[in-house]
Amino acid sequence: MTTIKDIAELAGVSRTTVSRVLNRSGYVSEAAEARVMEVIEETGYIPSEQAKAMRTKQTKVIGVVLPKISTETVSRTVDGIDTKLSEHGYHLLLANTNLDPAKEIEHLKLLQSRRVDGIIIVATNINDQLLKMIERIKEPVVAVGQDIPGLPCVLYNDYEASRDVTDHLLQKGHRHIGFIGVSEQDRAVGHERLRAFRDTMASWGCPVEENWVQQGVFDIESGYEAMKQIIETSNVRPTAVFAVTDRLAIGAMEYVRSLGWKIPEDISFIGIGSSDLSKYSSPKLSTVDYYNEQAGMKTAELLLDYLRGDKKAPEKFIMNYGLIERNSI
Template structure:
């Protein structure tokens, strides 16, 4: 039989509020304490840690705000956060915003009102509204994926990943290049990856490179690639994410083109699917799970008021697969 605080109070012969105070670490007389402990032992009662934490003055719950759940990067990051928090007896509460900026700001205030110990934000953009909300809630906030000088952040090395991909493309002999990116409102993906890539190409004057924009999802990337492939002008399409690269693959197959014989493709991310499909996609692999673990560690340190570096940058590696041919 499931027991409640009311049942324990009745068995121990004390008020429900007394049991609640005991469970939350409040002051209870020794005799009363023994009665409650005996009732708990006899019934096998286990407090709900989530509800118990919310009632306490200081919770052990970390609010985590994600822009979307149907994302490899988000899911792997959340796994890393959750695994690390469990090791330290903290819990994670997820708030999904479905890429709605208004919902993201609301979630910051809402989680703070629920007495979260801290908030981890898997950010895509940081606006003045974000900064205002963060300054008003008075609990630690940590960013993953984006950085800001005023906020503790864990980021991926997007710039150097872009630089490394650019150098690899040149090594393979490609000179007619298309870069299929995303909005520059996303500093990490839309700006830093492209800037690093551009830096790699600066040393040469025989490069013909064009820059295009699409959305993060595969259908939008496929539609953009269909138009791009019509021209047959480029020997390689460098994509700002693996999902965009998959969209290019789908468009190429629809047009009867062979990858990498007719056009080469690269991505960023290192999603598991890039190895499972054929041809495997050459990509800059980011370690999302490890970033989640590091963010969880830093967050707990902040909660404990210990010193934490303002910016933590994670490593990456270039995974070379069959989607890039030598020209």
């Protein structure tokens, strides 16, 4: 079998030069690269990792489809996934959809063509096109954060967490509570958290002012705009606002500060996510910790079980959460 040493001798270069050409790392002159590539083509040489993959039918690569790589909760989830999978010799290939459902499908097709050993999907919008695409994938697929039919999933307890948040505000004496959510096409964050808010308000006999229910898009600016909409379309202002992410809550807080209001004296806020921003906002934001890194590790463990053949039927695992009370209420 041809080795790197053979390639180096036939091309008249060092083994280091051959390695640099194969790995596309370090400087190699155009002439030397051309000689190496010519010998590789003539000998039909396959690099050792690729050869190993062909022998074992494993690439030791896991594809991870992400909705928005810049968000802190997603990055913590990926940290957990990587921590666990690297212990078993796997590498990650990340694909960022930037909340575009079309890119989600595109990236799944790409990962399948790259012959990854398995796929982890951090999904937002669950639609028929996505489900049909997943059905065509032969490799194990595990979801985190959304309950996708037919797939093993690691889930956050969105309904219970949202109910506890709303209940916490009500126990603090608030009866006029605003809500900043996201599109209900996102079943977990958009639909379930809003459903729990409405159910809890109803259980306390508190009406929901529809002008106080607004949507954002997972960033600070949309939280600012949603809060502006709540204030500008209402004759009476809420005494507290529940935002479904910390970033939305911090944007909303910034808007009321621009009006000269004091937090929490004039209005209270709470979010979900336990982001670093929540620790350093002024005042510090009350929030919910979803233990994203542990969720990532659990997702990786679940995928490893399926890769080893230990699991057959789809398994659902629901993560715990913790309410963190700070100075914004």
